[in-house]
Amino acid sequence: MTKLWGSRFKGKTDSLADKFSFSIEYDYRLAKYDVIGSIAHAQMLGKCKIIRQTDAKKIVSGLKKLNSQIDKGTFKFDPKAEDIHTNIQSALKKLIGSAADKLHTARSRNDLIVLDMKLFCLVELILIVNGIAKLQKSILKFAEKNIDVIVPAYTHLQAAQVVLLAHHMLAYVEMLERDKGRLLDTFERTDTMPLGSCALSGTSLPTDRNYVARELGFVATTRNSIDSVSDRDFIVESLSNYAILGMHFSRMAEDFIVWATSEFNFIDIDWSLCTGSSIMPHKKNPDILELIRGETAGLYSNLNEMLVLLKGLPLTYNRDLQLDKPPLFQSVEKVKDMLELLEKLFASLKVKKDVLKKRIVDETLFSVDIMEYLIKKGVSYRKAHDAVGTMIRKCTDKGTKIADLTEEQLKSYCPLFKLDVKKLLNPQMSVKIKKSFGSTNPISVQKQINQWKKLLHA
Numbered sequence: 001m002t003k004l005w006g007s008r009f010k011g012k013t014d015s016l017a018d019k020f021s022f023s024i025e026y027d028y029r030l031a032k033y034d035v036i037g038s039i040a041h042a043q044m045l046g047k048c049k050i051i052r053q054t055d056a057k058k059i060v061s062g063l064k065k066l067n068s069q070i071d072k073g074t075f076k077f078d079p080k081a082e083d084i085h086t087n088i089q090s091a092l093k094k095l096i097g098s099a100a101d102k103l104h105t106a107r108s109r110n111d112l113i114v115l116d117m118k119l120f121c122l123v124e125l126i127l128i129v130n131g132i133a134k135l136q137k138s139i140l141k142f143a144e145k146n147i148d149v150i151v152p153a154y155t156h157l158q159a160a161q162v163v164l165l166a167h168h169m170l171a172y173v174e175m176l177e178r179d180k181g182r183l184l185d186t187f188e189r190t191d192t193m194p195l196g197s198c199a200l201s202g203t204s205l206p207t208d209r210n211y212v213a214r215e216l217g218f219v220a221t222t223r224n225s226i227d228s229v230s231d232r233d234f235i236v237e238s239l240s241n242y243a244i245l246g247m248h249f250s251r252m253a254e255d256f257i258v259w260a261t262s263e264f265n266f267i268d269i270d271w272s273l274c275t276g277s278s279i280m281p282h283k284k285n286p287d288i289l290e291l292i293r294g295e296t297a298g299l300y301s302n303l304n305e306m307l308v309l310l311k312g313l314p315l316t317y318n319r320d321l322q323l324d325k326p327p328l329f330q331s332v333e334k335v336k337d338m339l340e341l342l343e344k345l346f347a348s349l350k351v352k353k354d355v356l357k358k359r360i361v362d363e364t365l366f367s368v369d370i371m372e373y374l375i376k377k378g379v380s381y382r383k384a385h386d387a388v389g390t391m392i393r394k395c396t397d398k399g400t401k402i403a404d405l406t407e408e409q410l411k412s413y414c415p416l417f418k419l420d421v422k423k424l425l426n427p428q429m430s431v432k433i434k435k436s437f438g439s440t441n442p443i444s445v446q447k448q449i450n451q452w453k454k455l456l457h458a
């Protein structure tokens, strides 16, 4: 395959230099976008009389044929044609002959690659937003199925207080909602059409870039030709969003890995998402969750790679920019896999209600409730904290339970204690008495579930 720039060259390029510089091995993924962008461009060239309408029509119908080959998976990529643009250009020439030579008028690969990458990013951003919404729905379903389940919640990974399992799950839904917001923000900034900026300065030909933008569904046309071919912010932003999303996935994965240990034993992860051990026949390991946690490292390094790639680049196009593709493609692929796997996790996750029932009777989980009992009777926070702290210390040392203390013993810690404080030593009571906005109160948690369901099904 001849190169798009071959004629000026005195000698043949080195074969290793070719191998080192060709990108078709990964940018073949952009084929569809390259063709769609080219169709709009050719129509514009015809409309503006830069090329003959008959040639424009030939080009468009040829490109449409290539498009359907790409859809069917029958398009033959030529590994000897350096990139996707050269592949499409040469396939078109084979199909329609010399009219194909006019397609690359008033454009360059520098603006074309940005167009392809923006179209790719826009489509993937929306697919991933939809994937997140699907995951949120499956989390909600799981939360609602287990609406009566109470779990210990942790700070410092030390048991702290009890909450509804559903409340914990809604925390994930919140995180994911912010992720969607970030992706949609990035979508808006990505949604500008760069084609026609040409190499870097624009063109002396009478083009209509706004027409191309409209045909392709962009809301705007890029305003500065230099920025158009140099800008990769939209890739950095996408990768940054995927890194944050991965961080959320990883934290969820970690919660479930801990909960699935034999020490916690709160949940049962479905066999379909676990693996065994080649030596220890008893093992059921949460490998998929561990790999979600592990792959997040790659999402971070892809962002880092992109930032480092860009930091020293002078304006405008530099070939380094070709290397924006592998990290972006990889992050998109991993994030989509993770989304699907987490959805499967929630759909099949079992809660060990009996184990949890036994775990949440631990009296120390209600220490704040007891403290607030005293505060409601007018005791200062400090004195109430001291009284409950002393009571728990003594009970722990003696191996006695608060539930077994007499009224006299209770009053030795604070005269305002009465026997009725013991009704607080109950997990259902503990969640029920929470009143503040956003708390684990069952009525407000159910309300939030209903609100989320409405929002996500709208």
Ligand code: ARG
Pocket: 023, 027, 083, 109, 110, 113, 317, 319, 321, 322, 323
């Ligand atoms: N394969 C190149 C990339 O991905 C396309 C642009 C090439 N432009 C050039 N002047 N060599 O960035």
